[in-house]
Amino acid sequence: MASLAKDAIKPVILWFRRDLRLDDNQALNAAHLSGRPIIPLYINEPASAGTGPLGAAQAWWLHHSLEALDRSLHERQGRLVLASGEALEVLRAVIKKSGAKAVFWNRRYDPSGISVDTHIKQELEKQAIEARSFGGQLLHEPSRLMTGSGTPYRVYTPFWRALEGAGEAEPPLEAPAKLRLASQRPASETLKSWKLLPTKPDWAKDFTDLWTPGEQGARERLSAFVEEELKGYKENRDYPAKPATSMLSPHLALGEISPARIWDATRGLSNRVPAADIVHFRKEIAWREFSYHLLFHFPRLASENWNDRFDGFKWRYDDGDFEAWRRGMTGYPIVDAGMRQLWRHGWMHNRVRMIVASFLIKDLMIDWRDGEAWFRDTLVDADPANNAASWQWVAGSGADASPFFRIFNPMLQGETFDPDGDYVRAHVPELQRLGVKYIHRPFEAPKSALDEAGIILGQTYPKPIVDHASARDRALAAYKATKDAA
DNA sequence: TAATTCTTTGT
DNA sequence: CAAAGAATT
Numbered sequence: 001m002a003s004l005a006k007d008a009i010k011p012v013i014l015w016f017r018r019d020l021r022l023d024d025n026q027a028l029n030a031a032h033l034s035g036r037p038i039i040p041l042y043i044n045e046p047a048s049a050g051t052g053p054l055g056a057a058q059a060w061w062l063h064h065s066l067e068a069l070d071r072s073l074h075e076r077q078g079r080l081v082l083a084s085g086e087a088l089e090v091l092r093a094v095i096k097k098s099g100a101k102a103v104f105w106n107r108r109y110d111p112s113g114i115s116v117d118t119h120i121k122q123e124l125e126k127q128a129i130e131a132r133s134f135g136g137q138l139l140h141e142p143s144r145l146m147t148g149s150g151t152p153y154r155v156y157t158p159f160w161r162a163l164e165g166a167g168e169a170e171p172p173l174e175a176p177a178k179l180r181l182a183s184q185r186p187a188s189e190t191l192k193s194w195k196l197l198p199t200k201p202d203w204a205k206d207f208t209d210l211w212t213p214g215e216q217g218a219r220e221r222l223s224a225f226v227e228e229e230l231k232g233y234k235e236n237r238d239y240p241a242k243p244a245t246s247m248l249s250p251h252l253a254l255g256e257i258s259p260a261r262i263w264d265a266t267r268g269l270s271n272r273v274p275a276a277d278i279v280h281f282r283k284e285i286a287w288r289e290f291s292y293h294l295l296f297h298f299p300r301l302a303s304e305n306w307n308d309r310f311d312g313f314k315w316r317y318d319d320g321d322f323e324a325w326r327r328g329m330t331g332y333p334i335v336d337a338g339m340r341q342l343w344r345h346g347w348m349h350n351r352v353r354m355i356v357a358s359f360l361i362k363d364l365m366i367d368w369r370d371g372e373a374w375f376r377d378t379l380v381d382a383d384p385a386n387n388a389a390s391w392q393w394v395a396g397s398g399a400d401a402s403p404f405f406r407i408f409n410p411m412l413q414g415e416t417f418d419p420d421g422d423y424v425r426a427h428v429p430e431l432q433r434l435g436v437k438y439i440h441r442p443f444e445a446p447k448s449a450l451d452e453a454g455i456i457l458g459q460t461y462p463k464p465i466v467d468h469a470s471a472r473d474r475a476l477a478a479y480k481a482t483k484d485a486a
Numbered sequence: 487t488a489a490t491t492c493t494t495t496g497t
Numbered sequence: 498c499a500a501a502g503a504a505t506t
Contacts (some may be wrong), residue, residue, distance in 0.1 A: 358488095
């Protein structure tokens with residue numbers, strides 16, 4: 001009789017996507033509370049499914065994150081089921097095999113995620129399968145925060161005020177201590193067979209020392225940040241040589257931690273941490289939220305100029321310059337340090353992201369979409385909303401964007417934000433012995449200073465691929481031309 | 487969340 | 498005639 005009663009409860013499929021956590025997971029919580037046995041499933045969808053290609057750096061992360069998720073499910077007497085193929089086909093197969101009558105998941109907000117989800121929901125409901133989606137990937141649903149006239153926000157500051165005024169969100173949910181899993185577990189593919197790890201193993205060598213993928217790593221990083229770095233964040237966050245930022249972005253990108261959990265961790269600290277530091281950190285979380293808000297309401301943000309005036313801009317297509325930028329061989333130390341940090345660590349400090357992006361778009365006049373694609377492939381935190389919105393912000397084509405004529409001077413940016421040159425020296429070893437005076441402008445150093453530092457410009461370190469002052473004039477002239485044409 | 491050039495101000 | 502401030506890109 002007991003087994004009969006048990007079998008009468010049909011399992012629920014818990015479909016994991018970019019929400020690889022048990023903590024504050026609304027779909028998991030609902031599945032747990034439903035009392036049905038759970039089948040935790042991750043689907044490796046083909047890029048053609050509209051999910052966009054997975055970058056190589058993030059593929060590395062995903063591999064380790066899925067391992068971590070499987071481990072924590074195992075601690076709760078569960079195992080993650082891995083399957084590849086079109087999501088709907090995989091779900092149908094698992095439903096058939098397991099007798100599941102329900103599929104729960106947390107919503108995505110990028111254009112392809114939305115369309116895949118909508119389609120799947122319709123198809124499953126046709127089959128009388130309960131398909132329920134949940135929030136939690138964002139602090140608020142993008143349709144909830146709207147201007148007084150009912151339109152989406154296009155400017156960050158009013159958006160931030162609305163977010164502040166929206167009141168505290170629901171407190172984050174704790175992970176269920178124990179899960180009830182379906183007795184009939186469908187066969188799983190092996191993670192190894194997905195070949196997510198890079199074929200050149202030495203590429204990701206430094207990733208292992210720097211990062212701990214998985215939700216436990218995310219929670220530890222959050223605690224360490226709140227304990228050690230949040231105090232002084234406002235002041236220190238702009239200096240890339242300092243360990244001052246949260247480095248939570250890759251954890252957020254794959255949903256190993258929820259924004260509500262992060263928000264909650266910065267509550268009740270006012271006697272230890274100045275309010276200004278907390279506000280500035282929360283404002284960065286709000287930028288992510290704003291990027292998703294924009295992408296949700298303006299899906300073309302992902303690949304087209306949000307402001308179509310830029311459609312007529314005459315981009316240059318110079319493979320040599322693009323290659324020099326990607327490899328960190330532009331001859332501008334702060335740019336090269338950033339691009340090499342990206343390659344080595346799968347991550348770049350935010351201040352430096354703005355500098356290298358400005359350099360690609362304005363000094364080299366290369367299309368922001370080429371930069372965006374490179375970041376997507378090399379960043380462990382590649383995120384469809386943040387990446388596109390931020391590149392358009394620098395390009396001047398985005399919503400509430402930096403004006404095109406705001407052109408970063410790589411020497412001044414370096415001198416202001418890396419005043420001792422420590423960041424450059426950490427990532428550009430050939431400039432190791434150059435003194436602080438010329439570390440951001442080696443091309444202006446006298447021969448004696450270069451000799452002393454063992455540098456031969458054009459041999460041990462490149463000469464600048466463009467002259468910044470004339471590149472600036474060229475960019476402004478090109479911008480003026482598109483403006484006049486419009 | 488800039489940089490540069492032009493203009494005014496204080497000594 | 499520096500330095501601060503405004504305007505311009």
